[in-house]
């Protein structure tokens with residue numbers, strides 16, 4: 401049984417004045433909720449403040465990326481150890497916005513995944529196809545390439561500690577989510593690949609999140625699908641009520657029969 405995980409990716413939103421009430425609202429809104437793990441990934445500048453607010457609550461903290469080196473002359477970067485020092489448990493890696501805007505390659509993502517694990521962070525490896533790749537029938541080819549490259553050289557027992565996120569690029573920030581059938585098909589494929597790379601047991605234990613226009617009104621159906629173990633939420637994570645509602649749907653899905 402995999403505990404659902406719901407992660408809020410605030411992207412480059414959240415001044416301290418905005419981040420504090422948002423984190424406080426999420427913490428308080430989920431105080432009595434059991435059955436789902438929840439994490440917030442604010443911008444680096446808000447990590448300390450949000451960390452202070454969620455400390456000793458069930459809400460965990462995560463970074464939106466990190467460098468692969470432990471320290472060094474990398475202007476503007478942040479190391480995995482720095483995230484740990486601020487109380488982060490998770491780090492998003494290979495998000496499509498970073499692949500596209502910053503030019504992160506599969507090789508860099510792989511180095512980051514290894515560095516995150518070496519520092520005790522749980523990497524959330526993001527994979528997903530563009531609209532054009534889906535049109536050309538290349539969805540499985542794309543996610544398979546990203547998964548194999550992202551996890552290259554990582555031992556099976558270590559892969560077991562990670563989280564995957566299937567985020568079709570065409571669904572991110574567009575309001576057009578994948579249907580639960582579309583997402584389930586890819587999640588099943590990814591789990592099959594994980595099984596090949598590790599073992600059936602490990603593949604069954606790794607959480608695979610869905611991300612891409614998850615909202616309060618479509619989350620219930622998505623997280624109820626077999627093989628969808630929670631959500632990576634962008635836009636809707638910036639509204640307390642919406643994010644809390646999504647996390648509650650995931651917690652409910654954990655206690656309801658899967659696929660019901």
Ligand code: PEP
Nearest residue numbers: 572573611612613634635
């Ligand atoms: C994301 O940033 O990972 C994401 C899924 O964004 P949105 O929910 O806004 O589509």
